[in-house]
Amino acid sequence: MDTHPTSPRRRGRPPKQRDELVDTRALLLRAGLEVLTEKGFSATGLDEILKQVGVPKGSFYHYFDSKEAFGLELVSLYGAFFAKKLDRHFHNHTLSPLARVRAFIDDAKDGMARYGYRRGCLIGNLGQEMGALPESFRLRLHGTFKDWQDRLAGCLNAARQANEIADTADVDQLAAFFWIGWEGAVLRAKLEQSLSPLDTFADHFFTCLPRR
Template sequence: MDVEQQAPRRRGRPPRQRENLIETRELLLRAGLEVLTEKGFSATGIEEVLGRVGVPKGSFYHYFSSKEAFGLDLIERYGVFFARKLDRHLGNSSLAPLDRLRSFVADATDGMVRYEFRRGCLIGNLGQEMGALPESFRDRLKETFEDWQVRLAACLREAQKAGEIAPDADTEQLAAVFWIGWEGAVLRAKLERSAKPLEVFAGFFFVGLAAG
């Protein structure tokens, strides 16, 4: 799924008939996502992103006012992309609530395997880097985590109704634990180049769920 290099670009305003052509801005965002999930923000130069898709620097600063703005856009984008994936799984009412979470775990694990554990989670990456990032990133990253947490908590409440977990369990807190641990597992999986950490954490989480 690598972003393919576009053919050499013609100068000037491009013809409107380009419905099949991927827009430059879109191209930059996709490539940015790829690179930043691998290397993070500080370690990535704009030029590397540009090089991947054969877009010159002038275009970048036409579409984005700065690297910081580009990063914020990527966070937004990744948050939406991920929330959609999450909903696809957690909202799948043909499965029992906890099986929906299991299916998300399987999907995410598969995603890491597919890229040979080179790519992690953009939000986790940037969170870790926060010490070196523009302060504007912090709230966005926090909000993104909270958003995911809300979606998971809803699923856990359903699990509660279905009797899969204890009725007095704090679903909000359990959802928080999941994302805390999951990010740790992704980090570790990237380091070890192995799906083991993901399995180990998920396994423990499901056991712990039962214990409330």
């Protein structure tokens, strides 16, 4: 049925256009990040990402071995992006250590509101999906959380040294506690389309820090 001799579409490697060097691979990653952050891995079809970027399947599977490999790469990308954001806040020496944590929280709140509470945390999303995800995701996701936790622990340690929290505080445990609860708060914020879960959690987190 496809014997139409006049097929206007062109296939094969596209001619190089100097002016517009579109990096298809990067476009796919960016679109993937957006969609997966909203809908998760299993519920997202490749076609949706493909259509959004205007790229055919063939290109996708040229750049990525599989949907799974694509997802793993997104985890790395998001993890690194977020780590950078954390560092930007946690190493901001114009603020006290605890104020830096507050600043991160405000930043994150902004982000959620800006996207209409549709986008959550990619790592949290995929974590919830573990039951339907390839095992390969588990270590990566776990590792990402551990990385974020360490960065926060560093900031809390600075808070300790600045006498904002007690010397006896276990900063690792506190940091673990924070991310556990924060992910829950992001989930609820998405569900309720409101910032109040984030505020509720943040308020309690700060009030229960062991004071100097």
